[in-house]
Amino acid sequence: MKDASKFKWPKGLKRTKTRESVLSVLEVSKSPLSAREIYSEIERMGESIWLSTVYRALDAFVEAGLVTKTSVLDNEITLYDLKQSGHKHYAVCVGCHKIIPMLNCPMDDFKPKLLKEEFQITGHKVEVYGYCTECKEL
Amino acid sequence: MKDASKFKWPKGLKRTKTRESVLSVLEVSKSPLSAREIYSEIERMGESIWLSTVYRALDAFVEAGLVTKTSVLDNEITLYDLKQSGHKHYAVCVGCHKIIPMLNCPMDDFKPKLLKEEFQITGHKVEVYGYCTECKEL
DNA sequence: AGTGTAGTTGCGAATCAATTGCATTTAACA
DNA sequence: TGTTAAATGCAATTGATTCGCAACTACACT
Known part of the structure; x- marks a missing residue:
């Protein structure tokens, strides 16, 4: 029972395992994550994914308006966050x-x-x- | 009559030609510049400088509190600005x-x-x- | 003014996040 | 179920920034 995603899947985007992984990591996290953190978390869950795929998935989500890309501390970190997080x-x-x-x-x-x-x-x-x-x- | 610098030179920093070039470009600019823009501007003035030297000079100025480093558009651009610019x-x-x-x-x-x-x-x-x-x- | 030396620079190489190219795979829908 | 545009695996590239090191130089001290 993993797919607890409460987000309507953006139309135009194929629903793939890697994208669901990326989204679920963001859903569980209480704060924004870097692409690398998302990648590591997915690996730790025992699934295999490529960093470039994480970037592509994030780009797609950002474009679809589901995810926000932010930078913090003047360039030290680039982070991604679900838009629905409210803040x-x-x-x-x-x-x-x-x-x-x-x-x-x-x-x-x-x-x-x-x-x-x-x-x-x-x-x-x-x-x-x-x-x-x-x-x-x- | 180039050295119109109205900034007290930060103590601890040697006053070198490359650093004066970097500072003067920032002084003349009405808006923040990227390291590469500063580098190009200095080259265009007929002086020779290395990009890595520009970065080091900027780092030194930032550390001395003379220059501000900012990022803009969520990491697309990193810019440097004289702190005294007011805004x-x-x-x-x-x-x-x-x-x-x-x-x-x-x-x-x-x-x-x-x-x-x-x-x-x-x-x-x-x-x-x-x-x-x-x-x-x- | 002459000199010692810590700080700087020239220059190239290395690093690191992010992007891209391409062949292969796959989700979505007729 | 077959077709196809989209997505992925994987490798290689890019581009900004940093680093290493030898040569140079500003500046403090005789």
Whole structure:
């Protein structure tokens, strides 16, 4: 009884064993994972997969809107996370790289609250994505 | 009359020609640059430098607190910027990768304003850095 | 000014995440 | 069940960043 996936499978994507493995690892994880972590976890489960396949699966999920790709700590780590996890922002410990979901979003009155955790803030970063005047008209 | 550098040279760092080149390129630029862009700019000025030297110079400046390293677009680009530039946050065009400094900061009432530029926001990212409970006590 | 030396650079090679090419396999649907 | 576009195994490549080491140089001290 493994397939407890509660996500509608994105149409256009074939439902394969490797993709289900990748998705299930993300589902079980409480925080975002790197491609390599996902790969290792799948291997540890006794299944065989290639790292390149993990990357391709993740790309497909990102494109399908099921997974979010984030980078953290200015390039040290690239992480993937299920979009449905609810939270979009994280507090990152510069000591141990632990990733703690924030309970609120800076878009609405910014006062970082953290999930049962004290956190000594030393810095923050905000990025806004979108289209500039020129690119908007293309 | 090239050395118009208005920055106090960080003590502990030798003042060399390559480092002055790197710093002057950053000074002239109105937006953050990648290591490769800095490298190309220096070559274009007719001076010879190695990319690895640019990286080392940037590392030294970052360590000295003179330069800021940021990543943008979820790891697609790593950029360097003079800390004194004043602004800390950017709007990044996902079309052309143009980087536009924001006039305000999300820490105080978040409503992104941009410098003479319309910008169609499609997403945003916030990261908070610091120490978690465990790391704080070390 | 001359010199010792720790810090820097030139240069190439190495590393490491991520991507790609291609032949083979497989899920999905007529 | 057969066809086929999509996905995977696997190897090789790319591209950014780092590293090793010998040669060089800024700068502190006579």
